[in-house]
C-alpha cells in the first residue's frame with residue numbers, strides 16, 4: 536500500500552471547491568488532477584459575495600490581493616425594507632473578521648479564472664471529462680468518464696449539488712426544494728454614492744432583491760427571489776413584480792441583458808461525507824440554500840481543512856475523520872439557519888419576527904453571531 540502522501544488524487548469538478556482544493560493541496564506540495572465536465576472555463580453570468588471567512592482562507596492560499604484587485608469591497612451587509620432603508624443600522628466592523636477581512640463581491644467568471652490560474656501551477660486540469668461512475672478495486676479506484684476510464688488512489692467529488700460521485704457513494708441521498716426561485720444578473724450600472732460599498736438585501740411581500748457592485752467599473756450583481764414561482768419571466772415582467780420597491784430595483788433589472796433563472800435547493804444532511812478512499816467536498820457534501828451567502832465560503836473552508844488533515848494523517852479514514860469532526864458543526868449551523876432564514880423571509884409573520892429580532896438585538900449580539908460564521912480558527 537502506498538503511503539498517503541504518494542497516492543494520486545483525482546478531483547471531479549472544477550468549480551470553486553474543486554479548484555480551491557487543488558490549490559490548497561498544491562500549497563502542501565501535493566499534486567492532484569481535476570476533471571471538469573465543461574469543455575472550457577465558464578461560469579454563469581452572475582456575481583458572488585465572498586464573506587470574511589472565505590477571504591481569510593483565500594488569503595492563506597495567497598489569493599487575497601488578486602481577489603481584492605478584481606472585486607469590490609463591501610463595507611456593510613444590510614437587510615432593508617423595499618425602499619432600501621435598513622432594518623438596523625450596522626457598523627462596518629460587524630461585517631469584518633478579526634484579521635480585518637471584509638466581504639468582497641466579484642464576478643464568478645473572474646473568480647473562476649483566478650482559481651484556475653493558481654490551481655494550474657500544481658495540478659493538472661482536464662476539461663470535457665464527464666464523470667459517470669467509479670468502482671473500488673483491490674488496489675485502486677477505477678473512474679469511468681464518458682470517453683475513457685482512469686485509475687486513481689483517491690477520488691474527491693467536488694461536483695456540486697447534483698453530484699454523481701455522491702449518487703454512486705450514497706444513492707439514497709436527496710436534495711430538498713425550498714420552493715423558492717431565483718433570478719440573477721449582472722449589469723453595468725453606476726450606483727449612487729450612498730449605495731456603493733454596500734451589499735443590500737431588500738425584503739417585500741414574498742419578494743427579495745439583493746445587489747452590490749462586483750468590481751471598480753460599476754458592474755453590479757443582483758438577485759431576485761420569489762417563493763412558489765414556477766415560471767421564468769422576462770426582464771420587464773420581473774421588474775414589474777418589484778414596482779413597489781425603490782425605483783432603482785426595476786431600473787437595474789430592466790437594464791440587464793441576460794437574466795438567469797433557477798431553483799434554490801439544498802441537500803438533506805448526509806450521515807457521512809466519505810466511504811473508503813472516496814470523499815465529498817463543497818456542495819456535493821453539504822449544499823446549502825444561499826440565504827446566508829455561505830455556500831462557496833464553506834466549499835473554500837473545506838479545501839483548506841481537507842488539505843491540512845490530508846497532510847497530517849496516514850489514510851483517508853483518518854483524514855475524513857478529522858475533517859468531518861472539524862467541519863460538521865459549522866456546516867450544519869449554516870445549512871439549517873439558511874433554510875429557516877429563507878422560509879421566514881417569505882412569510883409575512885416570519886419577516887416581522889426576524890426584523891423585530893434584528894431591531895431589538897444589541898449590536899454586540901449580532902456581532903457575535905456574525906463572528907461564528909466569519910471565524911476560521913486555523
Ligand SMILES: Cc1cc2nc3c(=O)[nH]c(=O)nc-3n(C[C@H](O)[C@H](O)[C@H](O)COP(=O)(O)OP(=O)(O)OC[C@H]3O[C@@H](n4cnc5c(N)ncnc54)[C@H](O)[C@@H]3O)c2cc1C
Pocket residue numbers: 547548549550551552553570571572573582583584585586664665666667693694695696698699717719758799816817818819823825828829830831832833834
Ligand atoms: C442563487 C445563488 C446565489 C449564491 N450566492 C452565493 C454567495 O453570494 N456566496 C457564497 O459563498 N455562495 C453562494 N452560492 C453558493 C455557491 O454558488 C455554491 O456553494 C458553490 O458554487 C459550490 O461550489 P462547488 O464547486 O462545490 O460546486 P459547483 O459550483 O456546482 O461546481 C461543481 C463543478 O463540477 C462540475 N461537474 C458536475 N458534474 C460533473 C461530472 N459528472 N463530471 C465532471 N464534472 C462535473 C460542474 O460543471 C462544476 O464545474 C449561491 C448559490 C446560488 C444558487
